[in-house]
Amino acid sequence: MKGFGQDNEHFDGGTTEPRNDREGDVDMRRPARHRTLAVGVALLSLVAAVTVAVHAQQGTVSSSYGPTNQTLTFEQIKAGRLAVKEERARAHAELLRARYDLGVTTDPTVRMSGGKPVPVGPTARLSGTSWDGLGQMTPEQIRERGIFPYKPLPFPDHAEGGMLFPAMILKLLPRLTRFDLDFDLPEHVLPDPVPPIYLTTRPDLGDVSNGMVITLENYYATFNGLLNPKQLEGLRLLVTQFPQQQFNATEDRRTDRSDGMIGVTCFDCHVNGHTNKATHLVGDIRPQEFRHRIVTPSLRGVNVQRLFGSQRAMKTVEDFTEFEQRAAYFDGDHVMAAKKGVNVLERGSQVHFMAEFMAILDFPPAPKLNIYGELDAAKATPAEMRGQALFTGRARCSSCHPAPHYTDNDMHNLKAERFYKQALVNGMMMAHDGPIKTFPLRGIKDSPPYLHDGRCFTLEDTVEYFNLIQQLHLTGEEKKDLVAFLRVL
Ligand code: HEC
Numbered sequence: 399m400k401g402f403g404q405d406n407e408h409f410d411g412g413t414t415e416p417r418n419d420r421e422g423d424v425d426m427r428r429p430a431r432h433r434t435l436a437v438g439v440a441l442l443s444l445v446a447a448v449t450v451a452v453h454a455q456q457g458t459v460s461s462s463y464g465p466t467n468q469t470l471t472f473e474q475i476k477a478g479r480l481a482v483k484e485e486r487a488r489a490h491a492e493l494l495r496a497r498y499d500l501g502v503t504t505d506p507t508v509r510m511s512g513g514k515p516v517p518v519g520p521t522a523r524l525s526g527t528s529w530d531g532l533g534q535m536t537p538e539q540i541r542e543r544g545i546f547p548y549k550p551l552p553f554p555d556h557a558e559g560g561m562l563f564p565a566m567i568l569k570l571l572p573r574l575t576r577f578d579l580d581f582d583l584p585e586h587v588l589p590d591p592v593p594p595i596y597l598t599t600r601p602d603l604g605d606v607s608n609g610m611v612i613t614l615e616n617y618y619a620t621f622n623g624l625l626n627p628k629q630l631e632g633l634r635l636l637v638t639q640f641p642q643q644q645f646n647a648t649e650d651r652r653t654d655r656s657d658g659m660i661g662v663t664c665f666d667c668h669v670n671g672h673t674n675k676a677t678h679l680v681g682d683i684r685p686q687e688f689r690h691r692i693v694t695p696s697l698r699g700v701n702v703q704r705l706f707g708s709q710r711a712m713k714t715v716e717d718f719t720e721f722e723q724r725a726a727y728f729d730g731d732h733v734m735a736a737k738k739g740v741n742v743l744e745r746g747s748q749v750h751f752m753a754e755f756m757a758i759l760d761f762p763p764a765p766k767l768n769i770y771g772e773l774d775a776a777k778a779t780p781a782e783m784r785g786q787a788l789f790t791g792r793a794r795c796s797s798c799h800p801a802p803h804y805t806d807n808d809m810h811n812l813k814a815e816r817f818y819k820q821a822l823v824n825g826m827m828m829a830h831d832g833p834i835k836t837f838p839l840r841g842i843k844d845s846p847p848y849l850h851d852g853r854c855f856t857l858e859d860t861v862e863y864f865n866l867i868q869q870l871h872l873t874g875e876e877k878k879d880l881v882a883f884l885r886v887l
């Protein structure tokens with residue numbers, strides 16, 4: 399988020415920027431009040447008046463900084479947010495309903511490692527064509543007809559942003575409730591609410607979470623004797639609250655709970671070292687409408703990865719840990735961070751310890767994979783074997799997702815913007831993604847929804863996505879086989 403008051407249409411004489419930039423619109427409309435103003439001025443034909451009006455319109459600067467010297471009280475800020483809450487939620491719900499089938503479809507025979515049934519798709523809605531028909535079209539044809547089903551997914555209130563948590567974690571940790579915004583995606587397309595924890599150091603134990611969400615209250619009893627003292631101290635820091643942009647003690651916050659004012663913990667999003675798909679806006683990009691929505695990635699298997707952050711490509715888990723709490727927590731605004739009480743972690747004795755714990759979080763067991771990370775022919779089904787053959791063969795997935803961890807530890811620009819026109823939708827510019835990290839596919843059935851912004855709700859959707867991105871012309875059967883393979887990784 400930008401911090402309150404910078405997004406100053408919220409307090410511009412009580413008017414709110416019209417949010418009628420609906421899905422499918424191509425032009426960026428000017429705000430209605432500007433249009434009205436322009437017409438009035440033209441009627442009067444007064445050059446001087448035009449000059450004044452232009453100045454009035456440009457009265458504010460689009461600043462990189464948030465408002466650190468806040469002149470509004472918490473109650474005023476809260477009232478301003480509540481005044482637009484319903485309208486923004488409605489606009490976003492409309493976008494989701496237009497783009498996706500939100501009905502609950504899961505496969506009870508295929509479960510995440512914690513036992514939750516996996517969601518089944520494709521969930522994206524098509525307009526005036528079939529998946530086969532779409533697969534036969536060129537990017538230009540799809541763009542011209544405006545029918546690409548996987549455009550970037552806006553944040554529930556994109557102009558506002560900030561950390562936002564799914565209801566399933568709020569049930570366990572109500573201190574994460576925001577008064578101004580509710581999470582948007584349905585629970586059946588989210589990971590297990592209490593994901594298992596697998597340790598690279600103790601594979602013999604299986605899940606070591608004891609079926610609990612690990613918090614400050616239970617981490618010690620659960621892990622004392624199982625971790626070394628450094629890892630245990632690292633875990634303590636990962637479950638300790640520290641101030642953040644929406645959860646802090648200043649007037650510029652989005653919690654009205656005293657326990658929310660203490661801050662958030664790393665595991666509030668990376669629950670049990672995995673993810674609950676809590677969502678945020680990427681910190682690096684400006685202006686606000688170009689910022690990407692990001693959903694929380696799993697921390698399982700960070701030890702075998704070389705790049706961190708979907709777009710940042712930071713080089714170590716230690717760097718990402720420091721960056722996350724000092725900068726990402728505050729939208730990349732170090733001035734705001736200073737005001738809201740940033741907690742500076744000491745590199746040698748805190749950052750390293752946190753990273754040491756993260757580095758022993760393992761992928762879930764994949765009993766059908768052999769020592770090369772490939773399917774064991776004696777254990778796999780024919781569909782899974784056909785899926786693997788496609789994955790490494792004609793579909794070329796393995797050129798970016800090679801075994802054993804199914805990542806090349808690199809970034810790729812998939813150029814999804816070939817398929818749609820740049821346009822403002824619900825406060826977000828449908829623009830390029832740019833180079834994005836190749837996320838590993840080990841344990842992938844445990845972490846829907848997929849891609850950096852969660853735009854693909856199911857594995858079926860990711861296969862449809864890559865079928866278009868790579869122009870593969872896969873048949874329906876081939877797509878099913880690929881999904882069968884992804885489910886056993
Ligand atoms: C919104 C909830 C949220 C909280 C709280 C949070 N993270 Fe993250 N984390 C994310 C998101 C979203 C990303 C992806 C960032 C991106 O794509 O640039 C991420 C990425 C990461 C990564 C890189 C993972 C990868 O695969 O590239 C690491 C490591 C990480 N976080 C560690 C931490 C630590 C340590 C803390 C506590 C200091 C923390 N996170 C707190 C949401 C969160």
Ligand code: HEC
Pocket residue numbers: 708789793794795796797798799809810811812831834835836837838839842845847848849850851857860861864865868880884
């Ligand atoms: C040119 C490189 C490239 C190829 C080829 C490729 N991928 Fe990917 N894959 C990526 C990148 C980059 C991402 C992350 C994209 C994003 O987050 O926007 C990704 C993400 C994914 C994800 C979601 C991961 C997550 O954690 O959200 C799945 C599933 C996936 N790919 C499957 C496939 C399949 C199946 C194929 C073959 C049909 C394939 N990929 C081909 C680079 C590639």
